Amino acid sequence: MASSPSLPAAVAPPTPTGSGQAAAVAARPWLGYLAMLVTLAIWTGFVLSIRAIGKSPLAPADVALLRFGLPALVLLPLLPGRWQQIRAVRLRHVAMILAGGGLPFFFAASAGGAATSAAHVGALVPGTAPLFVAALGVLLYRQTVAGSRRLGLALIALGVLALLATSLTALRGPALAGSALLLCASCLWGLYTHGLRRAGLDAIGCNLLLCLPSLGAVAALVATGALPTQLGHFGWSQALPFILLQGLGAGVVAGFTYAFAIRRIGAERSAVIGSLTPALASLVALPVLGEPLDATTVAGIALITGGVVFANLDFSSTSSKGR
Template identity: 30%
Template sequence: MVENRLLGTFCAVLTVTIWASWIIATRYAVTTRFNAIDIGLIRFFVPFVLLSPIWWKRGIWPRGLPIGLGLVIVGGSGVAYSLVVATALKFAPASHVGTLLPGVMSIWAVLIGVAVFGERPNVIRWVGYGVIATGIIILTALQPGQADEDTVIVGYALLVCAAFMWASYTHALRRSGLQAIDAAAFTGFWSFVSFAVIALFTGTNIVEAPLNDVLVQLVFQGLLSGVIAVVTYGIAVRNIGSTGAAAFGALTPAFSALGGVFLLGEAGSMSLILAVALVIVGVMVASGAAAKLLRR
């Protein structure tokens, strides 16, 4: 039992580290030599290849999956989501993206649940969403010294759209009956094919980029984020439960902020620290992780 919890904890921390690393690697890529199409091709090439036995065996469209749910899954976690986030990271710092994305996504998720599926969150959860909203307001309204405020606002607007996509994907995946690895294979196939078709018309910078840069992005975008994180998160959920995994997932803003400041040289501030702390606490409260951990 202890060994299982240690394994689950290790996998949860590894998953959060990968998620934060993906944000940092994408921010670096789109501000140097790659564009959003390049990132999409690299991001989904690895799952397209490594998970090919799954989509080859079970088909490129899972049997019984409604077309609407399938399109939301592919768009909300794949091609459309990747395009929007990569473009947003061209305008907004990684430390902001890592905080805003999970925070706004949580709010979108509950709004969709209430409006579409008739969910009724309790008061404690609403308090958590209020804390998240406070953190988001602090981050977006009180950040000093932005080099181009109008440009950063464009990034923020794109992040709101991306968060809506991921929240929609979360609800669609829950109702699709797909396992995480099946969804990853399904999304990987259609997203890579979509980006390959787009690249035929727009071209790509990948062939002109140094091999080392391409390999680094293949590791962070494709292997770690596209495959390993899917597996490690599943192991974490099995060994410490969905609540425990969600609690660790709430640490993504902190990891992203640290990476943005110390690895990419982004500006840090007290308002950023406060916003990160509020979003982490809010996500834990809203997800129910905080209450269950306190009861234990």
């Protein structure tokens, strides 16, 4: 599957191959670039919304209800057509998907974002996902890492060290703990990516498998009082950004726009454009959340972004050769 692993949306369906891919890429490529820009905007908004949970009147559980509830409701009418495919997914892969993209990922990312910054969320979650995907591929499936992808992963690792440098030198406990949680979230996303690749589902089936059980679990935890909630203590205007970015944007729209972009402009160009998410999220956080960037953070983001570009380019070309 040719989709990038460092994404907050469901992994896209397999890319068209051979002459079919060439024809799709040649037909109105500007539509593909437009779809990819929409996807990039949604991913950037997703990163900012993770950071914004801690500054909003909504509890993390309330945002989780929106994140998994809205896609579940929108896609529920399509469940009968995907039910047999979902039932055929191995239990091991179901567990990887639910742990890696469901509640454990969501709460690790939201807790880490509350203790750090949007720059850290963008760089340490989607930015380091290729590193964890590669490591898990080696450990679980004996995959090999070769070519410029090694350079890309090394740049990502250096970028992580740069982002952690300030916290390490200042011994700031909350920031260090938050960064560790974000790295845990990225590792979970690596599990999610490998689970989806082996599940054999399209974007709709992936979302249904992820969102329906996750919605049931968070609803039960809220109903029993195991998770705190602020339901009834915030208005629609305060929930609207999370409805648009978490529920509808990342939960529904981005999966389809990314798949469309891959068909129009190819997996390589789509992945490279998507790798701009950490840098763009950091820049947008400056005026939106009032979070300044220091030189060390900028260096870390630059290293991670460059590393993701190298990793995606090599991953895409290797995949193409293997078809």
